[in-house]
Amino acid sequence: MTRHSDPTQVQLTADGRLKHFLTTEGLSKELLTEILDLADSFISTQERAVKKVPLLRGKTVVNLFFENSTRTRSTFELAAKRLSADILNLDIARSATSKGETLMDTLWNLEAMYSDMFVVRHADSGAAHFIAEQVTPGVAIINAGDGRHAHPTQAMLDMLTIRRHKGKIEGQTIAIVGDILHSRVARSQIHALKTLGAKEVRVIGPATLVPKEMKDLGASIYCNMEKGLTDVDVVIMLRLQKERMSDALLPSEGEYFKLYGLTEAKLALAKADAIVMHPGPINRGVEIDSAVADGKQSVILNQVSYGIAVRMAVMAMAMSGQVAEQQALSNKNSEHDDTKTTISGATV
Amino acid sequence: MSTLTLTHAQVLDPSLGLNQLSDIVIEYGFIIDITAAGKSISTNPEFNAEKALVIPGLIDLSAHIHNIASETVAAAKGGITHLCAQPNSRQLIDTPANVSLLQQASAKANSSRLLPIGALTQKLAGDQLANMHSLKQAGCIALSNAREPIKNALVLRRIMEYATTHDMLIMLTAEDCDLSANGIMHEGPTANRLGLTGIAEVAETAALAQQLLLVELTGCRSHFSQLSCGRSVSMIRAAQAQGLPVSADVAIANLMFTDEDVDGFDSTFNVQPPLRSEKDRQALLAGVNDGVLAICSNHQAQDIAAKKAPFAAAEPGMSLLDTWLSMMLTLVNKGELDLSAVVNASSILPAKILGLKAGLQREQLANLVVVKQDADICYSIDSLLSSGKNSPVLGEPLKGEVKLTFSAGREVYRA
Incomplete structure (x- = not known):
């Protein structure tokens, strides 16, 4: 009867740009092709002697792995480093009790460190989607595997x-x-x-x-x-x-x-x-x-080597989507503030 | 005990064949008279029920109650006059002492009446029989194992034989726990797409088939709680036609929602039994409309932290006491349920199943609710009186606003 947040749309900004990367479901052919094209361009940078590009310079990426992984985690780490981000790796064993609380507490703690992006792997289907709905606006979530749902x-x-x-x-x-x-x-x-x-x-x-x-x-x-x-x-x-x-x-x-x-x-x-x-x-x-x-x-x-390029592409796109969305929001707010000033100015 | 005359009410009681504008005279809690509108003679204070519906109070066959004070008050506001509490409440209802603690708390709350359901097995573990007769003596209205499994069919057979010996009603849930192992929602296209482990229909129907065969063997009066599959309705219908002493109910969530509502991983829709397909929902609605199924709230309040988790990690259950009647009236408004079928399924039939007095009979304590059937209503976290804010209908436009509730002759809610 009721309709809820469409999991495939939570990852997009109002103008259809990627701001999280949670699932391939529901994304347009154009957007998927954009990811592939950008990844293609990163493959050539990887072959250079200096492999870094500055797209995520000054951003903090946290690898939040609730499930063990070696390759996926290390390719995300390399991808973040090649985008010039600071990266923190956290391996969090799943707590047997009050899983939800642990997840929420972990998130709040990490947010307090002003992280800009979480790369999440979790054994529960929907975990990345859940986190994307809970985090502060402006923080991007990249799904590195949730249960049986998506990778x-x-x-x-x-x-x-x-x-x-x-x-x-x-x-x-x-x-x-x-x-x-x-x-x-x-x-x-x-x-x-x-x-x-x-x-x-x-x-x-x-x-x-x-x-x-x-x-x-x-x-x-x-x-x-x-x-x-x-x-x-x-x-x-x-x-x-x-x-x-x-x-x-x-x-x-x-x-x-x-x-x-x-x-x-x-x-x-x-x-x-x-x-x-x-x-x-x-x-x-x-x-x-x-x-x-x-x-x-x-x-x-x-x-495996394409994996780094693809992860660079989605991290760069999601971060830029978040930045654009925050920018649009603050523009809207300042317009709003302007209006208020004018009105109060008129009143005075 | 309250004294009051309801005037100009549209009184609907299918058990009396009553559906007309009437006055109801209540003195010291008892219904003294039901007359044509404007024909009552009394000096009672009046309650103008013009353009409102008066129906027998709702009797909830299944609710999980942890906080008696808040939940009985929420029930009263929701038009529920009697509330059966499943034995898995904060203190297991598995000893006479715990039954009397519950009754004392209910009396203290002095709102809608709480009817304890005792445990069928000790600690609900499914192995050893609880002191079933003592629990009945202590005031349990029926016995159940909540949704905990009784895996051993021989134990179930012995339970049925023992219950028959002492003429007790048992309430069972049909779920083969091996077939439903690790399951978190209905097995179907949505579960597959979301990557959530499914619970196949056969987990319910296989268990139900076995239980019905044991009823046939033992003659035990059995009620099947919270059926979720269309196929199960046909099985109950066939068993009743065969003359078996069985009844069944469906949780309101399964009449209103389907597995597709889980889309979006909203943990509010994590419930047991799972929300099933639209085809199942239609069969369950038909089961209510033709009088086979009662409706229960299957209320389960959860605190916010218990639901704030990825779907599979969240605690199951919905908070429904406040909104149950509005949800049913919304289904009536949509033409999916008949109004008289709703009254039958949520009051008359439950009363008969539990052996209570059904309907608005004269010389009986008043159990009734005055409700504006077509009034628009929208619930918010702040308007829910239940301790659980895990409601599936927050912000949804619903129909039906309760104006007055009488439970066991006492006015327990007035808007």
Whole structure:
């Protein structure tokens, strides 16, 4: 009956600029393309001897990781440093009691230090969105992964990888293979791929790991990997967590690899020039054969370096959106003040 | 006890087949007479109820009460005259001593009446039977395990047999906790999109099927609280047609909202049972309209900190005592519920389920509410009397403003 804050719009300013980066869902093709274009331009700066650009000079970025991460956190750290920001890394183990209070208390404490941007990873879906709604205006939130919901910077670096290796995203057929159910990466990828004009997004896995509702997001569901891989341009493999066996979602790693592991034989069903991607860290012999992971079609390591450029792009865009919004607000307020002065002047 | 004559009221009581402009004469708390409008003879002080509706007071089959004083007053303002308190209140209602503490607190509050529901199992752990008979003797209106699971079907069977022995009403929730494990909202497209763990319909219907089979075996008078699935309504309808002694209710939230309201990760909409699909909502509305389902508030006040958290980490529940009647009248205004079905589902049917006197009968203590049915009303944090400000309808335009509430012959609220 009631309508609430649209999670996809919380991240935009009134004039449609990015001010947080929470999800790829609901963002326009133009905005996603702007992120990719800016990231592209940062890739060239990374190849220079002096890699820093001054876009975030004087700003304080806090890496707020409630969940462990090595690569995502370090690429965010590098990205912030290359934008000339000051960066603080906080690894906060999740408190077992009164989680909400801890999160709010943490936030208030960090805000008291005048931070300008939080990069947040949290085990609860919606955590980044929640924080974006709670923080002081002017502070940007970058979602570095929330529960199963979204991991938008990973998805965008994957889009950049596809664009750089396949020329464009329009018209491509992409297969995402594995544990779709628990994957925030897959959800963010599907939204971005659909918006950017991919021809078809296939999700491949057993019914225990592929919710039937994925079709509502516009993906086609394949339980047979051979059929699903036939004639695709891009294969994205997802990491299989060990606890899926104890959760009774799968019988064994061995059976999973037999059915859904990417081998050279299965990859041969895709187009000859298909690329293989993986958000990492990879489980060799569980979801991907070493021969494929290290093979000539694999672009897995390229993804990591593009990750820095994409994170630089969204951090720069969100900060500039925040600055513009604050500027617009203060202009509006000073206009308002002017009016008041005039009126009181007239009265006097 | 209060003495008053309500004049020119549109009196609606489906249990008496009454729907006409009338006067109601109340003396020393008792309804002495219901006459045609303007025909009453008394020297009582008058309350002009012109253009207002008078209905039997609401009887809430399920509320979670931690602060008796504030919540009974909120209930009175909301037109609720009787409030069943689930056993998981601050002090578990699992011993006669705790029952009497609750009753004393309720008497002290001197507002709408609190009816304690005792625990079915010790500490609500689901393993050992509570002293069910002693709890009944101490004044429990029924017994339930709140929403805590009774995992062992044999324990449930023994509970039903023991309850039947002593002619007690038990209230059950239908939820297979293994099937709903880690679930936080309805399993469907919205849960998938938001990446929140879903609770499948089958978590309710599989448990309900098992419980209905045990009712058939034991003959235990059983009430199913807070059903959320359309399929469950059909199962209750079939069980009633088969002659089983079963009844059921739905929480007002499930009549008004769906899983799509969770969009935006608003923790206000984190409730148990979960808000389900529009199809389920429609089936639940139909269940109320055809008299199968009662409606409860399933009120659960939470402090601000408990809700100020990411969706899955927030405490479940909505604060609803203040707004329950307005929410129902809003659904009437939208044409989704019939007015007489609402009165039946929130007063007459609950009274019958609990074994209380139903409706506006003469020579009975007055339990009634005077409400401006079509008045626009909008609730704010400050206008809620409940200690919980976790209301889903703050700032929403609703219908129905309570003017006067009589509970057990006492005037407990006047606007």
